[in-house]
Amino acid sequence: MSKCEQCIVRQLNSLKTLTKEELSHLTSCKGDQIIKKGEHIFEEGEHLKGVYCIKSGVCKLVKLSANGKDQIVKLTTKGDLLGERSTLSNEPANLSAVAVTDMEVCFIPQVEILNAVSSNANFTIDMFKSLGKSIRQSDDLLVNMSQKTMKARLAATLLMLEENFGKESDGSLSLVLTREEVAGIVGTATESVIRLLSQFGKEKIIKLDGKHIIILNHDMLRMVSDGLD
C-alpha cells in the first residue's frame, strides 16, 4: 500500500492542501484499486461512498442520452478526482465513470473528505476552486457543442486531445480512442466522424495511420474549430 505523503499525484488536486498528519491518516484508510480498460468505476445513479484519485490511466465520464447513445461529458486522467460533486453534496452520481485505458486509482472514503472540509479551510477553498473549474469547463463545452458544426466540434476535440493527453514521439495523439468514442464526445454518428476525419486527412490537416492520428496543421485545425474555414 503506497503512502499518500510520498504520492506526487496529490500535488495535482485538492489533496495537496492536506497536512502531514492528515496525509498519514489518509494512507491508513484509503484503498488502492486497479481498473481494467472498459471496466466501470461507478455508474450513473449509484450512491458513491467517496472519491477516487486517479494515479494513472484515463477515464471517461459518460451519460446515456434519451436516444440511447453514450455522450462522453468529460475525460479525466492522472491527478483528477472522480466523484467530488457526489461526495461533497451527498447525491447519487450523475455520470458513469468508465476506464478508457487500464487505471490505478485510490479510493478515499466520504467521511475523510467531509472531515477535511470541516477542519481544513485550505482544502475547502481548493474544493470550491475545483468545483468552479468543472462548472466553467461544462459551460464552455456547452457553448461549443450548441453553436458549432460537427466539423468544428471534431476539430476542437482533436486539439483538446493533443492538449490534454499529449502526443507520442511520432507526433500521434497519445490517447487512442475508437471512432465511436470520438463520436460520443462530439455528439454525432460514428460514420460522420469517420467521414470528417477522412476529409481532414485529404485536406492534409491531419494524417491517419490506423487508429493513430497525427495533427499536421494546427493553425488550420484551429480555424476549422472556429468555423473560419
Place this chain on the structure above:
Amino acid sequence: MSKCEQCIVRQLNSLKTLTKEELSHLTSCKGDQIIKKGEHIFEEGEHLKGVYCIKSGVCKLVKLSANGKDQIVKLTTKGDLLGERSTLSNEPANLSAVAVTDMEVCFIPQVEILNAVSSNANFTIDMFKSLGKSIRQSDDLLVNMSQKTMKARLAATLLMLEENFGKESDGSLSLVLTREEVAGIVGTATESVIRLLSQFGKEKIIKLDGKHIIILNHDMLRMVSDGLD
C-alpha cells in the same frame, strides 16, 4: 433598505443557513439595485466583487461564441444567486448576466461570503450543494444539446420554460422571450426556431398568439423532446 432577516427570498438559497447575527450584519453591508430589462449585471471576464441575490425578475447568463452568436447557458430567477462560482474561487466571470425582465437584486460583497464560509459549516455545505447542482445541470444540458435534434431541443426548452417560470391564467408561458432569445437557448438560427414553432402550431402541440406560447399537448411535446415522434 430592506432587512435580510425578513427577506423570504433568502430561504431559496444558501443564505438560509445564516444565523440571525450574520443576517443582521448582512443587512448593513448589502446593496440593493434595480436592473432594467436589457441591462447587464456583469460581463464575461469581469472580476466580480461579490454575489447578487435575485429578489425578482429573470436574468440570462450568456456567452458569446466564436461564430458571434450569443448562447444562453442558463436562466435564473427569484432566489438564485449570481456569481457564486466567481466569488468563491476568486476568478473572473465566465458568463455575462443580462436582465431579461426588470429585476431587483441585492449585492453581497465577496468578503461577507468568504467569512460565512469560514465560520459557518452549514453555509459551506449548502454552497457545495449549490455548486454541485450547477455542475449537474450543466452536464445534463450538455448531453441534451449534443445528442438531440433542434426540434427535440426546442421541445425540451418549451417544457423547461413552463416548468421553471410557470404559466399565465390563459395557459401561456409566463416568461416571454423573443424568437432570437429562444434560438440563443436552443443554439440555432432564429429562422429555424420560427419554423419549428410554426410546425408545432400546425400539429396542435402548441398554440401561438403573437409572442405568447401555450402548450396544448404536453405528452406530445415530451415525446418530441425525447426524439420519439
Place this chain on the structure above:
DNA sequence: TTACTACAATGATAATTGTCATGTTTTTTT
C-alpha cells in the same frame, strides 16, 4: 397619423448531417 424599428414569418436553395446498406480491415478469441 406617419415613419421607423425591431420582430416575426415564409420561400428558395444550398449545405450539413443522419441513416441504411455493404464491404474491408483490424483485433480478439478459439
Place this chain on the structure above:
DNA sequence: AAAAAAACATGACAATTATCATTGTAGTAA
C-alpha cells in the same frame, strides 16, 4: 492459423438545418 467479433470505410439517399432574400406585423417615437 482459423474463425469470430469489433472497428473502419464508403456510397447512396433522405432528412435536417443554415443561409439569404423578401414580406408582413406590432410596437414606438416623431
